[in-house]
Amino acid sequence: MAHRETAPYTAQNPREITQLIHSLEGHKGNKSKNSGGFSVRKHTFELPNGRTVDSWKMSDWDYKKANLPTYARGLFTYKTLAGNDEIAVRGYDKFFNHGEVRKTEWRNVEQNTRGPYELSVKENGCIIFVAGLDDGTLLVCSKHSTGARADVELSHAMAGERWVERHLATVGRTKSDLARRLRDMNATLVAELCDDDFEEHVLAYSKEEAGLYIHGINLNLPEFATYPGHLVDKFADEWGMKKVIYVMEDDITKVKKFLDTVAETGNYNGRDTEGFVIRCQARENEHSPWVDWFFKYKFEEPYLMYRQWRECTKAIIGGKPPRYKKHVNITKEYLDFARQKFVKNQGLAKKYNQNHGIIRLREEFLASRGTTGADIIRQEMEGGDVDSKDVVRNVVLVPIATIGCGKTTIALALVKLFGWGHFQNDNVKTKKGRGQVFADTISSLLVTNPVVFADRNNHQKRERDQLINDISKTMPNVRFVAIHYVHDRANFEPIRAATRARVLSRGDNHQTIQAGSKDQGEIIEIMEGFMHRFQPVDTSDAPDDHFDLVIDIDPTIESRENLEVVIEKLHSTYPGLFRDREMPTPSDLDAAVQWAMEYQPDFKMDLSRGGNNRGQNQNQNQNQNTNKRQNEPKPKKQPKMEYFGIRVQAPRINSILEAMFRDQDAQTAKFFRHLQNGRRIQAEFHVTLIHRASASQHQQYWEKLNALHGGVMQQANGNWEPELGKCGVHLERVIWDERIMCFVVRLNGAATLTASNETGKATEEVNFETVNAVAHITVGTADQSIKPKESNDLLQRWLNEGSGPNGIGELAVKGNLVLEGSVRGVLGRS
Ligand code: GTP
Numbered sequence: 001m002a003h004r005e006t007a008p009y010t011a012q013n014p015r016e017i018t019q020l021i022h023s024l025e026g027h028k029g030n031k032s033k034n035s036g037g038f039s040v041r042k043h044t045f046e047l048p049n050g051r052t053v054d055s056w057k058m059s060d061w062d063y064k065k066a067n068l069p070t071y072a073r074g075l076f077t078y079k080t081l082a083g084n085d086e087i088a089v090r091g092y093d094k095f096f097n098h099g100e101v102r103k104t105e106w107r108n109v110e111q112n113t114r115g116p117y118e119l120s121v122k123e124n125g126c127i128i129f130v131a132g133l134d135d136g137t138l139l140v141c142s143k144h145s146t147g148a149r150a151d152v153e154l155s156h157a158m159a160g161e162r163w164v165e166r167h168l169a170t171v172g173r174t175k176s177d178l179a180r181r182l183r184d185m186n187a188t189l190v191a192e193l194c195d196d197d198f199e200e201h202v203l204a205y206s207k208e209e210a211g212l213y214i215h216g217i218n219l220n221l222p223e224f225a226t227y228p229g230h231l232v233d234k235f236a237d238e239w240g241m242k243k244v245i246y247v248m249e250d251d252i253t254k255v256k257k258f259l260d261t262v263a264e265t266g267n268y269n270g271r272d273t274e275g276f277v278i279r280c281q282a283r284e285n286e287h288s289p290w291v292d293w294f295f296k297y298k299f300e301e302p303y304l305m306y307r308q309w310r311e312c313t314k315a316i317i318g319g320k321p322p323r324y325k326k327h328v329n330i331t332k333e334y335l336d337f338a339r340q341k342f343v344k345n346q347g348l349a350k351k352y353n354q355n356h357g358i359i360r361l362r363e364e365f366l367a368s369r370g371t372t373g374a375d376i377i378r379q380e381m382e383g384g385d386v387d388s389k390d391v392v393r394n395v396v397l398v399p400i401a402t403i404g405c406g407k408t409t410i411a412l413a414l415v416k417l418f419g420w421g422h423f424q425n426d427n428v429k430t431k432k433g434r435g436q437v438f439a440d441t442i443s444s445l446l447v448t449n450p451v452v453f454a455d456r457n458n459h460q461k462r463e464r465d466q467l468i469n470d471i472s473k474t475m476p477n478v479r480f481v482a483i484h485y486v487h488d489r490a491n492f493e494p495i496r497a498a499t500r501a502r503v504l505s506r507g508d509n510h511q512t513i514q515a516g517s518k519d520q521g522e523i524i525e526i527m528e529g530f531m532h533r534f535q536p537v538d539t540s541d542a543p544d545d546h547f548d549l550v551i552d553i554d555p556t557i558e559s560r561e562n563l564e565v566v567i568e569k570l571h572s573t574y575p576g577l578f579r580d581r582e583m584p585t586p587s588d589l590d591a592a593v594q595w596a597m598e599y600q601p602d603f604k605m606d607l608s609r610g611g612n613n614r615g616q617n618q619n620q621n622q623n624q625n626t627n628k629r630q631n632e633p634k635p636k637k638q639p640k641m642e643y644f645g646i647r648v649q650a651p652r653i654n655s656i657l658e659a660m661f662r663d664q665d666a667q668t669a670k671f672f673r674h675l676q677n678g679r680r681i682q683a684e685f686h687v688t689l690i691h692r693a694s695a696s697q698h699q700q701y702w703e704k705l706n707a708l709h710g711g712v713m714q715q716a717n718g719n720w721e722p723e724l725g726k727c728g729v730h731l732e733r734v735i736w737d738e739r740i741m742c743f744v745v746r747l748n749g750a751a752t753l754t755a756s757n758e759t760g761k762a763t764e765e766v767n768f769e770t771v772n773a774v775a776h777i778t779v780g781t782a783d784q785s786i787k788p789k790e791s792n793d794l795l796q797r798w799l800n801e802g803s804g805p806n807g808i809g810e811l812a813v814k815g816n817l818v819l820e821g822s823v824r825g826v827l828g829r830s
């Protein structure tokens, strides 16, 4: 096995560290100013000797962004006695679960990593960092803090430090020995603190097993460099600490096989395990250097079942009904067992509530049945329990929010990205029975949409209860997901500031809350009402225990970030919803939010008592025609028509491409893989019929399509990119060069549609055809600077020269593949 024999060493460059700190400082706090970037929180900790260290913390999802100054999760810096900036502690680069990000998809792991692969059991305590400062003192930290904490008796960092002392005593060494040694190595020791006496986690550690498990030694550098496992072990032995078990593999297919096998039971080496961390080296592409890189493989069960048992046990101790939806039968049985135990042994319940005896109770239960957790899971799977992994439709997203949190923005962005359903309570045009109308509309949208966003504040349990009940009556299998805009009382001021700023600058651009023409005081009063009535999600009780998943988001941050959290959580919980489709890129998310923020409601009404709906609606209609009324503040500009196109289903296109290139040699598939790996495949595919840029050359056609769009839109209640008609798209061949790839297509019969025009009276025939020389679908471009319209140039060259040595690649699409396309006008973003 190819071992790296020697320890890596690189000294810190103080200038580089100063730059790093400046860059982090620049992203501190102020989240709203840099939506495309990342945000950092800095905490300064005072050390016993009066010096200070700074901890830098980024949001989890920020680590998925490109070009961060560092990807270290857990980073502490300080000023040396000589006045230099220095990294004191450096955690691992944030690593992701398999399949969680592009880089950890198996295809990419197989292609872009190399062994030896070290597979270590994901320990199940809390992470502890140990490092040496320039004055010979030892610094012990948890992920983002060090020293004592006001709110707990013994902080993680302090518990970690006690264990360091105990371990060192066994080998007769001191903390300053360790401090000096680590600073000479310019390294941070990374350990897992596993001690059930201190804090019980789900997996058991006996007295003998408790301690600090050393799993890594990282160089204190902005970029990630870490010791190979055998040298980590050697260090742990030398300093009296515990080692982690790891398995070595050279071959990635064996790695996968091993993990898949263990994942079937979640049990390894006789122990229930949370997952594995796989350490190896990776590179961005063939020309990039190999760098140290980790990913993880999390096991879902029986770990999750144990957690459910723990929560339910605490519920019954607290006199509340236990709430659970999974592992129903076995959990009932377990709870009966637990109740009996608590009755027999009086002190037990109290101890359990203090996190003691959790594992004992569980193991006694399993022993009494003569089964293991793994057995139970296996039996359940054989019995056909539906896992959230297998959910492919019937999901309702239920925001729990107040006015101006960004519900509609997130909803529209999801519509744009995934074509899901969305209905706004503000679009219910009656005053009576609004709740019922709202729920009924959501139910009916579920028939044609896998996911529907129920856009209403749902800020009170009463509303949640009504929505969940009314939908469940007709559709019993719906899963409800709470999009919980967390409203901690302590955070009310920032929430007020954020939501008011949004609502007031939105002006009249809303169906019912028209801050532009109403008295601002009145609007603020309405908003306050929602804040005061707000009831946070409480899944321990009805109706919130019906939520299958709760996604917490922050009303004060950018919708862009919240959108990402929502998609991430949905994706990891219900991967089936995203089956066969490319996940959107960060720039897709930017674009979708941008698009959503241009939203213009297509009607307005007054819900206040005595408000005159009809009048308001008429005004709005007038407004659409004349575009402005006197003494009304300027409305946001209506987005302009960008182009007309035929949209085809992205999952189909992606699977067709994958099938076409799967069996090609590396040279033929090279550009396609390049697009895939660089996330340069379009998220959405269409045949352009006519773009605004060529409107003047084909004025009649442009106007005709616009008129058709206007007519359909009038009837399309809230949908401003409604379908104008259908058109078959015959895929003929794929053409590419080193810049761009596209399909050459034929529009089948150029379907003729008869539709009512703007006045709703006359009818008109429209022949869908493209004004481009060759009808095509752009697949992707090599980089952002290359615009999709360059397909036209490529196809012109291909028409003149054909393919082959000129660098143009060509593959015919086999079979007679005709996709059903949807003709739509697509609005611009400005
Ligand atoms: P109601 O329907 O009134 O309850 O509000 P809502 O929760 O649906 O909020 P909405 O999505 O309408 O957002 C309120 C306003 O803030 C709109 O004008 C949005 O365009 C704008 N907005 C939403 N998210 C962001 C954001 O991240 N940044 C900025 N600058 N504006 C945002």
Ligand code: MG
Binding pocket: 407, 408, 409, 424, 426, 455
């Ligand atoms: Mg809204």
